[in-house]
Amino acid sequence: MQLLMQQLLNGIALGSIYALFAVGFSLILAKMGILNVAHGTFATWGALSSYWLVFEHGLSFWLALVLGVVFAGALGVAADLIAFEPLRKRNAGTFAPIIASIGIWIVLLTLAEAFSGPTATSYPTESVPTEPIRVAGLLLLPAQVISVIALVVIVTAVHLLLTRSRFGAAVRAVSVDPRSATIVGVNARSTLIAVAFLAAAIAGLAGILAALSDNNVSFGIGEALLLKGFAAVVVGGYGDIRGAALLGVAIGVLEVMSAQYISSGFRDAITFGVLLVVLVLRPQGIFGERQLVRA
């Protein structure tokens, strides 16, 4: 029982990171219509840049976290300006942004590999909170607590932002049709840039938290997140970030539990197997609504 509870907590903490990443990924997919394969590298660069600030420049971890998040967001905006905006202008169709994002992915991953070197490192121990917290016989690491809190705060904030604010209304209008949104007075360009920044910044946060939890900063952080985040978005159904967040947590729990009770080797196969089954049985996702498309 003790073990089960502990693993459940570990799963939720791990899943919170997946969920955070999934929220950003789903923002880009649902609101901008781009399947951004490069999204994982934003997370990687968030982690790498904050590590660099802490290790090379002796900044405090929290300041580095903020700057890392901003840097990841800036990368997202740059990707949008350089690659996705020209495609949008040219009406390039559905596949072109995917392919462009593969290009960005290759570039950012190669640079990350060169920047971080082949060996994995971690944040200097004295700079980050590591003292475990004990609650009712269960062990909680500070990184886990931070991840869960960050997820709750971010999901609530983004959900409220999208559903209750003028900006959210603008985002939804632009996601349906940028041109008609412009007619009713929405600045489609700046709205899209804001979404790109928000999504990439959240990815950066997820990357930093993943690096903190695993005690490991490497260029591979984003790749693992990308797959799990994608699975969460697809199974959760895109359009509603709460679905993606919930499924992200569920995938974390599923992963920890299957590693504990079934087989640690098949952990990923179980996750992606669930992904495939849901795709076949319920293509719109568990919480998704079928979208009507008029030609």
Add this chain to the structure above:
Amino acid sequence: MSTTAWMITLQFAGVNALFALAIYASLWTGVLSLAPVFFGAVSAFTFGYVAGTLGLSPFLGLLLGAVLGAGLGALTAGLLIRLDSHYLAMATIAMVLIGRVLILNLPAEYTGGATGTLVPGDLGTWAWLIGTLVVAAYVMARLAGSRFGLAADAVREDPAVAETLAISPRRIQFIGMIISGALGGVAGILQSSFLQYIGPDTFYTHLGFVTLAAVVLGGAFHWLGPIVGAIVFTILPELLREPMGEYDRVVTGVLLVLIIIYMPRGLVDVRRLRLVRSRWWRPKGGGPEPGGPDPRDPQPVVRAEVVS
């Protein structure tokens, strides 16, 4: 590069061209799929196991790859073809990911697990490679003018319009996936035979993305495109490795973005060739009056956009 290095690079270019043709076969019908990488992995490991335990003539090996790939393609299509484009693309990526986990975790006598497995190299010769490539290209070229080819073009441009022309998009996409599967299976077997060693990372996302990039670079609108693209995309990083070191792949990525923005139809673009020819190559007799509009000039195309 030395001659040997060139030869090896060119051989991989040939195999990548087969993979690229496999991706092209489904993209032709409007389906973006990385599944050929998975089909290639399954065929390669099956080939490795069967050839290693029972022994298999090279021709039977290729046949095995084609049949296995086509069967898997049919199965995948049957399950997934009704998904929307984004979901379908991601589902095939998930297949590639699951493939790696399966290879790592199946009993070691079948796949060799993390250490990989050895594959007989008797298919890894120029004759088999070029022969297979010629056959594949010939089939694709003949298909281009066939009823299937025309239907596939129609389905890619607009499934709704295709349906009004009594074409069933699902059926065409189903056939496209089977062709894609057969090509992917054959490519996987040739790849494994050239390497003579296959491991969990041989058929992984990197191969999928590189070959997809090759299709885009070469041109996804003509069968020659994937072949040209694969050759360029395999040789270019090798050439860049010396001056650029570890940054060679940055060029690949930048190129991919630039091409999709400025040359979205790729290097082999038959439509552009025709336009250029009609502009410069006017027949002497029967040409249009000077000053008058040339009927062969590109007309502004009004496209109905699908609001989604």
